[in-house]
Amino acid sequence: MIEINGLYKRYHNHHGSDWVLRDINLTIPKGVSVGLVGRNGAGKSTLLRLIAGMDMPERGSIHRGCRVSWPIGLSGGFQGSMTGRQNVKFVARVHGGRQNVEDIIERVRDFAEIGEAFDEPIKTYSSGMRARLNFGLSLAFDFDVYLSDEATSVGDRAFKAKASKAFKDKVGQASLIMVSHGEGMLKQLCQAGVYLQNGRATWYDDVKDAIAAYHAETDEARKQRGEQVGQVASGKSQQRPGTAQNELALQQGKTKKPSEAQQAQTDTSTQESETREELESLVARRRADFEVAKSAFEHAKAMQLVEMDLKPYQRRFRKARNQLQQAQERLDSSSAAEDAGDNSHPGSNHS
Template sequence: MPTPGALLSTGSKHPQPRIEAIELSKIFRTDIGARPVLDRISFSVGPRDRLAILGRNGAGKSTLIQILSGCLKPTSGEVIRTMTMSWPLALGSQFEGMLTGYDNVRFISKLYNQNYDEIIDFVEDFTELGSHLNIQTRFYSSGMQMRLAFALSLAIDFDCMLIDEVLMVGDARFQRKCHIELFEKRANKTMIMAVHSAPFVTEFCNLALVLKNGRGRVFEDVKFATRIYATL
């Protein structure tokens, strides 16, 4: 999980709160040579923008999300952040496994200078994990870790929510609960989301970044973007 310093880094180029990716490239070094994943990706989002990142498996969506969060460094380029950003909501495995759910909440509360009592009240109610919060998170299922990560992200008042795939956690009732918290109660938040669902993009997003072969283009016409995505 990135540190608050990574999430709060700022630049002086933009007086208005923004998240800006400037010429981001990422090359992974492997045993069989260099593997370029992202090639000079640039975009900018401001308050209340909802950017969908579209691309087939292996297109670089998760890599881009991790670079934006500060979890991963780009090979070149930079990210300018003049608003606070959550950690990627799909990265529940970033919890310290030897700590209990309660201990992880206490750690995150201190890390982000939040009131622990207020945070834990929300986490207990939202996750519905009950006594499992007393258990080390290394024993959690992936769904339980996502519930905890999702609740902690919502409990802290981030300006921008970063989502690596739209989360489908638990049963239909809990999924609806997540949807209400994220897309109805926090309708004023900026969001950057790696997604696959074209109907979701057209309903909830006003911008779409389509990735293919490491390159990307941003579209304001999200319906047109989903049609391009369907042909990839």
């Protein structure tokens, strides 16, 4: 059982010191797997680090009546000048107890699948390689509760499937506390859910109810931005044909997420057939994506992440900014074309 009482957390920096988490009171029963849901910047990863003991609360307390892993998916904690093998050996001696150290090393090496890099310094690893090693190292020990921060999104398709299976194998032997944007994974592996909003935490006995609460928040935000949610505008769907199906397939892992170049090509190919209303809807969606990416990037900078861990947030922010600019340019071009058409219409000149 994990008990969280009156927990407050904030980070003091030049951006200000708003509470990331405020007055969190939770009791996570033994053997219950929990999914943490909420918007980017809601404090999910922060709460996970606090539960792991990697960070300290400003106020309040966390009582762990069980063995809790470090957050799988976070690549911090390794000594950069030591090799992967040396790092694993060190951790195995600390946490391994009566387990055979050499056996743990081999299990981690086989699971991580990083080849000869296992005997190279950690500082030469990519972020994906570090996460793979962290994942394998975490699962090499018998914890009562495993913490996961987007761990199943690491690596190629084969490794993601391997990671998902490893989690499923742990269910029944141990419980999970998981952060993931893959709703299908949360529904498969978690029974309960914790929804984080404005620094507050709400417990749900069913993770599906937590996900529904998160959807209600995002739908309300879209309505406030003037977007239509779940409605049909002017006899046409708010999204272009196939978009809703593609997004659903992406969530279920059935299709690959299109690259930026592919997205730009798709946008260009459909530009001619888009109405002004559809372009305005596209701009609104791109602006919403940009605000989310901007918020995540600023939060990552405030947490003072190392450059390697900060780059994904920076790339996502730049991509969202570029897509917003492209959509706005297309809308402006469409508006200019309509104005030109009106001016050239017979009878429009009054001499």
